[in-house]
Every structure is written in structure tokens, then in C-alpha cells.
Amino acid sequence: MSDSPVDPEEVRHVADLARVDLDDAELAEFSEQFADILDYFEALDEVPEIDSEPELVNVMRPDEVHDGLTQEEALRNAPETEDGFFKGPTVS
Amino acid sequence: MSSDHSSPTDDAHDGPSDDTHNAFITDASVEGDGEGPLAGKTVAIKDNISTDGVRTTCGSAMLADYVPPYNATVVDRVLEAGGTLNGKTNMDEFGMGGTTETSAFGPVENPVDTDHVPGGSSGGSAAAVAAGEADLALGTDTGGSVRNPAAFCGVVGIKPTYGLVSRYGIVAYANSLEQVGPLATTVEDAALLLDVISGPDDRDATTNDGGADSDYAAAAHGDVDGLTVGIITDLIEGADDDVVETFEASLDELEAQGAEITEVSLDSLEHAVQAYYVIAMSEASSNLARFDGVRYGPEGDHEGNWNDAFAAVREEGFGPEVKRRILLGTYALSAGYHDKYYKKAQDARAWVKQDFDEAFEDVDVLASPTMPVTPPTLGESLDDPLQLYLMDANTVPVNLANLPAISVPAGEVDGLPVGLQLIGPKFGEETIIRAASAAEQ
Numbered sequence: 001m002s003d004s005p006v007d008p009e010e011v012r013h014v015a016d017l018a019r020v021d022l023d024d025a026e027l028a029e030f031s032e033q034f035a036d037i038l039d040y041f042e043a044l045d046e047v048p049e050i051d052s053e054p055e056l057v058n059v060m061r062p063d064e065v066h067d068g069l070t071q072e073e074a075l076r077n078a079p080e081t082e083d084g085f086f087k088g089p090t091v092s
Numbered sequence: 093m094s095s096d097h098s099s100p101t102d103d104a105h106d107g108p109s110d111d112t113h114n115a116f117i118t119d120a121s122v123e124g125d126g127e128g129p130l131a132g133k134t135v136a137i138k139d140n141i142s143t144d145g146v147r148t149t150c151g152s153a154m155l156a157d158y159v160p161p162y163n164a165t166v167v168d169r170v171l172e173a174g175g176t177l178n179g180k181t182n183m184d185e186f187g188m189g190g191t192t193e194t195s196a197f198g199p200v201e202n203p204v205d206t207d208h209v210p211g212g213s214s215g216g217s218a219a220a221v222a223a224g225e226a227d228l229a230l231g232t233d234t235g236g237s238v239r240n241p242a243a244f245c246g247v248v249g250i251k252p253t254y255g256l257v258s259r260y261g262i263v264a265y266a267n268s269l270e271q272v273g274p275l276a277t278t279v280e281d282a283a284l285l286l287d288v289i290s291g292p293d294d295r296d297a298t299t300n301d302g303g304a305d306s307d308y309a310a311a312a313h314g315d316v317d318g319l320t321v322g323i324i325t326d327l328i329e330g331a332d333d334d335v336v337e338t339f340e341a342s343l344d345e346l347e348a349q350g351a352e353i354t355e356v357s358l359d360s361l362e363h364a365v366q367a368y369y370v371i372a373m374s375e376a377s378s379n380l381a382r383f384d385g386v387r388y389g390p391e392g393d394h395e396g397n398w399n400d401a402f403a404a405v406r407e408e409g410f411g412p413e414v415k416r417r418i419l420l421g422t423y424a425l426s427a428g429y430h431d432k433y434y435k436k437a438q439d440a441r442a443w444v445k446q447d448f449d450e451a452f453e454d455v456d457v458l459a460s461p462t463m464p465v466t467p468p469t470l471g472e473s474l475d476d477p478l479q480l481y482l483m484d485a486n487t488v489p490v491n492l493a494n495l496p497a498i499s500v501p502a503g504e505v506d507g508l509p510v511g512l513q514l515i516g517p518k519f520g521e522e523t524i525i526r527a528a529s530a531a532e533q
Contacts, residue, residue, distance in 0.1 A: 011419065018377060018422040019384070019399060020415055021407035030416065036478045037369075037420060044366050044436040052442035055254075055494065059297040073161035077388035088386045089401035 005031040006038065113201040113210070115219040116179040120146045128174030129284060135170050136226035138217050139180040140187060141272065142261035143167055150263050151183040151195035151213075154409030158388045164261025165296065166230060166272050166289045173288040178226055181216030185411045186380065187232060187265045189213050190240050190483055193474055194413040201470070204246055204509055208467040211244030213237040214275065218245040221275050228285050229275040234266050235368050236462075236487025238273035239499035243462035243511025246501045248282045248528065249275045251487075253519050254494035256303040257286075258293035266375035267298075269368070269491040279500060279529040283308035286521065302519040311522040312529035317350030319527060321514075322455035326361045327486045331464035338510040339461040342502035342531050349530050354455060358447040360440065361489055367440035368488035369481055370424050370433045376414075377421030383409060416477060441492045448493045452517040457527050460486045462499040462511030486513060496521045500528040 008031045015022050022030065071084055080087040111119075117139050124130065137143060140150045142160035144167075149155045163171075170177065184194040192200040192215025202210040203223035210219040214231025218241030221229045231238040233251035242249025250273045257272045264270075274285035290303025321343065328336055347353050383389055385405030395401075410418070424433040451458060464486055473480055490497040495515055502512035512531055516524040 014419050014423045014426065016403075017426065018418050019381075019403045019406055020410065020418060021403040022415070023407075026412070026415070029412075030419065033416065033477055034420065034423075037481075038423075040478060040481075041366050041370060041424075041433055044363060044370065044433065044440060047363050047367075047436050047440045047443060050439045050442040050446065052445070056298060061294065069161055074387075076161060077158050079385060079389065079391035086386050089396075089398040091398050 004035060006034040007031070111225060113203050113206070113219045113223055114198050115181055115200050115216040115223065115225060117149055117151065117182050117197050117216070118147045118180040120177050120179050122146065122171065122177040124171040124174040124176055126174060128172060130170060130173040130175035130228070130288060133175050133227040134178040135175040135285070136179050136181045136217055136220040136229040137167060137177055138214050138229070138231045139183055140232060140263040140265075141167060141230060142263070143177065143180065146177070146180060148180060148263070149197070150187075151185045151197060152409065152411070152414070153196040154383050154389050156196070160261070162261065165258035165293045167261065169289050170230070175228070175288075179220070181214070181220055181229060183216055184213035185414050186263070186376070187213040187234055187237055187270075188376070188413045188417055190236065190480055191468065191473060192216060192241070193470070194411055196411055199470055202245055202467055205467075205507060207469050208508065209244065209470055211241030211463070211467060215241045217275050218242050218247055218249065221245070221247050221277060227276070228281060230285070230289070231273055231275055232262060232270055233273045233491065234270040235372060235491050236484050238275060239462050239487050239497060239511065239513060240484070242275055242499040243513075244467040244509060246509030247275055247277055248279050248498065248500050249273060250282050250286055250498045250521070251490060251496060252286060252290060252521060253302060253496045255298050255300045256290045256496070256519070256521070258296040258299050260293055260295040264379040266372040267379070268375060269372060279498070279525060279532050280309050280312040282498070283312050283525045303521075306521070308521055308525050311525040313526065314529045314532075316346055316527055316530040319351045319457065319523075320354065320455045321346060321351050321527065322354050322356040322451060322458045324361070324458050324460045325355050325357045327460035330485055331461050332466070334505040335461050335464060335466065335510050338503040338505055339512060342512045343459060346527070346531055351527070351530070356451045356455065356458065358444070358451060360443040360447045363440040364444055364489040364492055365481060365485050367437040367444070368484070368492055370437035371441065373417045373421030374424050374434050375421070377418045377425065380414070380418055385409070413477070444489055445493045448489070448495060456523055457520070458515040460513050461502075462486060462513040466505050466508040466510065490515055494518065496524055498524045498528045500531050502531065
């Protein structure tokens with residue numbers, strides 16, 4: 001167990017980056033838990049550098065037109081739409 | 093807008109009326125075409141696999157009302173093979189958990205002993221098969237999510253080689269690690285379902301032809317004479333004594349049938365859980381960025397600018413484990429920490445692959461207990477996330493190395509199932525199916 005929690009302000013900063021609001025209880029709990037988890041991840045420092053070839057390769061195909069979703073299908077799950085478009089919050 | 097967390101448990105469950113273990117989130121009855129190999133069989137589908145016109149929630153309040161406009165490739169293949177979809181199964185939220193207790197739709201009971209968890213994250217799929225509520229089921233396995241619940245519920249589960257099965261239509265959690273896999277009560281049935289879903293798909297560029305024209309079911313012939321099985325000693329050390337005894341008894345059984353048993357040690361495995369969680373959380377933090385309440389998700393008539401609105405929707409729609417992983421993944425990828433965590437995790441992943449490749453120069457299959465413990469009691473394990481992560485020690489190495497593995501029932505400890513995990517080399521599905529069919533009780 002780690003003795004000191006992660007600085008709650010640091011957790012708040014990461015939550016802002018990830019666009020996730022946290023209430024005070026979640027912030028306190030995550031600060032405690034992240035200390036233990038990040039402590040555990042520290043052991044990765046012992047891993048040697050490994051030379052490896054990537055297994056995946058680029059797969060090319062001709063650029064052909066296929067049927068896709070209709071506009072109606074694409075919009076079906078949106079909480080709000082307007083004139084056939086998704087409706088999002090105000091950009092400011 | 094209500095400020096409390098939405099609670100789909102109360103009103104949205106719509107599983108089959110005989111669903112006594114909360115294994116299903118949504119009932120369905122979609123019949124397949126004619127006379128295929130799955131004709132007459134019911135197939136339950138994990139709820140992160142898209143089903144055209146049938147609600148697909150990922151076990152999350154964020155997608156409580158989401159109805160996909162298309163089928164995942166694996167669903168099309170099950171229907172073309174004559175299978176009948178009979179429901180969408182409960183799961184840890186977005187696949188993040190090993191007990192099916194992080195579901196927004198309530199926990200699943202283990203049909204073998206209802207005080208215990210069924211494992212996870214494909215806990216509903218395993219429970220449905222174990223309880224006889226579906227003949228077969230599909231799960232997804234990112235770090236053990238098919239094998240873990242198969243072991244805990246006393247059924248068979250297969251995690252295929254990366255690229256053997258299409259991921260088109262799977263709601264992504266950690267793309268570089270996950271595969272769809274079958275669950276069934278027998279090795280032969282699980283192999284049959286793998287035959288149906290495997291093979292290349294031009295909608296998933298990571299698929300290959302390793303599974304084209306397969307006949308895995310025919311490999312379940314139970315003959316292991318001359319097969320070499322290596323026990324991974326590193327994965328025995330952290331396991332409970334009675335689990336190890338049951339595991340060893342199942343290997344004695346294989347030895348009696350003509351298999352040769354040896355021991356191997358893989359030094360890299362000490363770092364597998366660390367590497368797995370850093371990679372999985374990092375990929376999750378990117379994948380789950382799409383859930384912002386605009387194209388799908390809870391209605392977001394929040395005050396403020398778009399960042400405030402997105403953050404409010406995500407606070408409301410995601411449960412604690414999902415938030416934990418998104419935040420830790422964001423942290424691991426952020427400036428100043430990328431090299432320390434993510435890059436080192438990629439090195440560890442390459443090391444694990446190398447270790448497995450070397451081990452398979454000497455043995456045909458590798459063996460370990462699937463889970464180091466028997467199923468915890470419901471509610472026992474949720475308040476310490478790190479302890480839960482450590483429970484994945486035996487399953488995550490396989491995902492890091494892109495290898496195939498199967499969990500087959502090995503026996504019981506105090507009435508609770510223990511699974512034997514058999515790991516094969518890349519595209520070694522036939523070999524692990526053959527070994528598992530001999531180990532089957």
C-alpha cells in the first residue's frame with residue numbers, strides 16, 4: 001500500500017483532460033487508489049528495452065463506394081437532432 | 093435533468109423470463125437462416141457485440157438505450173450458420189472487470205453457487221451457458237474475459253489468436269488486445285462455434301486467413317498421445333494451494349493418456365499485469381472518448397460550453413471502474429509520463445511475446461490454472477481495484493502475446509469450479525482444442 005495519495009489536484013487535472021466530472025468523494029477515493037496502482041506500475045521500470053518487429057502491416061484495398069448507413073439510421077440514437085444533423089452543445 | 097446516476101437495474105431489464113441469474117440484459121429472438129451447423133441451437137451474445145435492431149448496452153448506463161443499426165460480423169456469421177440469438181448477456185461495464193459486478197444492470201449470480209460471482213467480464217455469457225439458458229454464447233476476451241468466467245462457471249471458453257476472428261461491430265475497449273471467443277458446455281461445441289465465427293473479414297483489416305476453412309470441431313478427438321505440455325511455473329506461485337492441486341490432478345490425467353508433462357519458466361510474466369493494464373487503460377482512454385452524449389448516450393441539456401457538457405454527460409453515464417481506467421489511461425499517455433508507462437509497457441509486451449515464442453520451441457502447449465483463485469463471493473472484491481487486477485495474472489499474458497488459449501473445467505474445490513488453461517502458439521487452435529478435449533471430465 002502506498003502511504004501518500006496522489007495529489008487530488010493532479011487527479012482533477014487528468015479528469016479535466018479526459019472530460020469527466022468528478023464529485024469530491026470520487027476525487028478522494030481515486031487519489032487513494034491511484035497511488036497504489038501507480039506504485040505497482042512503477043515496476044515496469046525494470047523491463048529491458050526490447051527490439052521487436054510490429055506484427056501488423058498496412059492492408060491496402062481499392063477505394064470503392066459501398067452502401068453505408070442512411071442518414072436516418074446514423075441519427076437514430078442521437079438524443080437531439082435538427083434538420084438531419086446531430087445537435088451538440090454550444091461551442092464557446 | 094436529474095443529477096443522480098441513472099439506474100437501469102430498476103426498470104430496463106428485459107431478459108428472458110427464465111433468467112434467474114441476471115445473465116441477460118435484453119431478451120431477443122432472432123432466427124438464423126435454414127440448415128447450418130448451428131441449426132436448432134440458441135446463441136447468447138455478449139452485450140458489447142452489435143446486434144441490428146436489438147439494444148446493445150455494454151453493461152453501461154451510457155448506452156442504456158442504444159440500438160445498433162447493423163450487425164457485428166460474428167453475429168451475421170452465427171445467423172448464416174442457422175443459430176438463433178436468444179438474448180444479450182450481462183457484462184462488466186465496457187468489459188472492465190472480472191466479476192460482472194461493475195455492470196450498470198446489476199451483478200450476475202454464478203449458477204454453480206449463487207452466492208458467488210460468475211467471473212467476468214463475459215459473466216452473463218458463461219452463466220447463461222452454465223445454467224442451460226443458451227446452448228452456446230459469444231464473449232469477448234481483452235485480458236481473460238472469456239476464460240475467466242468459463243473457469244468460474246465450469247464451462248469451456250476459447251480466446252482465439254489475435255486476428256482469427258473479426259472485431260467489426262464490437263464496441264472497442266482495447267483494440268490491440270481483444271478477440272471475440274465462444275463459450276459452451278463442451279470443447280467440441282466451443283470449437284464448432286469458433287469454426288463459424290473465424291476467418292477473414294474485409295471490414296476488419298487486422299483479420300487474417302488463419303481461420304479460413306477451419307475444422308476445429310474435428311480436433312476435439314481426445315487423443316493427446318505424444319503431446320508435450322509445459323507447466324508455466326511462474327503462474328503456479330501466486331495461485332491458491334487447492335486450485336494448484338486440482339490443476340495438477342488434471343495434468344496427471346493428461347499424462348496417463350500419453351502426454352509428456354514438463355515445466356517452463358517465463359521471466360517476463362512478472363511484468364505482464366502491469367503492462368496489460370497500462371496498455372488496456374491507454375487504449376480505453378482513447379476509445380471511450382466517443383461517448384459524449386451527441387451521437388448516442390444520455391441527453392445532455394447541460395449548462396456551459398461543450399467541454400462542460402461532455403464532462404457532465406460522462407460523469408453521469410460511466411460507472412467508477414470505467415472512470416478509473418479512462419483517467420489512469422489518460423495519465424499514462426500524458427506528456428511526461430508516456431515514456432515511463434506506455435513505452436515501457438510496450439517493451440514488456442514484446443518481451444512476453446519473445447518468451448512465449450522461445451517456450452514453444454520445446455513444447456506443444458503451455459498450461460496453468462485459468463484463475464489463481466476460486467470465484468469470490470458477490471460483493472467481496474469491489475473496493476480494492478488493484479487486488480482485482482492481480483486476479484488476472486494468468487490470463488493477460490496470452491492477450492499481450494496475441495496467442496490462442498482455452499479454459500476447460502479441471503474439477504472443483506469446495507463445490508466451486510477450477511479451470512485448466514491451455515495456451516497454444518499463434519494459430520495453434522487445433523492443438524489446444526485437442527488437448528482440452530482430452531482433459532475434459
